[in-house]
Amino acid sequence: MNYILVVAMTGIAAFASFFLKKAANSGSIIMIIKNYRLWLGGMLYVISALINIWLLQKMPYSVVVPLGAICYVWTMLISRFLLGETITIRKIAGIVCILAGIVLLAV
Amino acid sequence: MSKQSENSAAKASVKGIALMLICATCLALGQLIWKFYDVYGVVALLAGFAVYGFGALAMIFAYRYGELSVLQPLNSFSYVVSLALGAAVLHESVTAPKYAGVALILIGLILISGGKRS
Numbered sequence: 388m389n390y391i392l393v394v395a396m397t398g399i400a401a402f403a404s405f406f407l408k409k410a411a412n413s414g415s416i417i418m419i420i421k422n423y424r425l426w427l428g429g430m431l432y433v434i435s436a437l438i439n440i441w442l443l444q445k446m447p448y449s450v451v452v453p454l455g456a457i458c459y460v461w462t463m464l465i466s467r468f469l470l471g472e473t474i475t476i477r478k479i480a481g482i483v484c485i486l487a488g489i490v491l492l493a494v
Numbered sequence: 495m496s497k498q499s500e501n502s503a504a505k506a507s508v509k510g511i512a513l514m515l516i517c518a519t520c521l522a523l524g525q526l527i528w529k530f531y532d533v534y535g536v537v538a539l540l541a542g543f544a545v546y547g548f549g550a551l552a553m554i555f556a557y558r559y560g561e562l563s564v565l566q567p568l569n570s571f572s573y574v575v576s577l578a579l580g581a582a583v584l585h586e587s588v589t590a591p592k593y594a595g596v597a598l599i600l601i602g603l604i605l606i607s608g609g610k611r612s
Contacts, residue, residue: 484602
């Protein structure tokens with residue numbers, strides 16, 4: 388159950404940044420503020436943070452934090468399939484390094 | 495000429511990367527301030543939120559200047575900053591695995607942000 392929540396937490400956070408990205412590109416500052424995606428993204432971030440806080444009560448910090456980094460994988464997938472961004476070997480290598488580094492930090 | 499302007503919609507600009515690094519620093523700084531809740535109470539909570547909010551603004555503006563797949567991972571710079579802040583301010587110990595972890599994260603950040611510029 389907890390691991391379902393981890394997927395939810397990281398997936399929701401990834402979608403949050405997706406909506407924020409869409410909002411950020413929508414034009415002037417006024418247009419950004421008027422864009423529903425800004426507020427949807429913000430709300431999703433809050434929900435993800437709440438799940439994060441809940442999980443920290445249930446699982447060790449040294450487990451929750453590295454699992455949170457899975458969010459970077461979701462973001463990469465979202466950016467490829469929903470934003471049309473190119474996923475290069477370089478980007479994948481970078482994410483792998485970051486994930487490995489985060490795991491080492493939690494050791 | 496039009497092909498060139500298509501290519502110039504490249505990975506991310508220096509401005510976007512800089513703004514994301516500022517955001518990541520704010521994440522770490524905000525959490526450090528929250529750590530002092532037991533000393534400063536609500537003031538620490540509010541100050542932390544303010545720093546977080548500033549970081550969020552930086553992130554939203556950063557997203558205007560590059561690809562999500564390049565900019566979003568730059569948030570992991572917060573792990574580097576939090577390690578440094580933890581050592582300097584809270585005197586938390588930095589073990590060998592932590593040095594290695596930070597080094598790997600930095601390498602990863604350089605790899606991700608080192609693509610084409612706009």
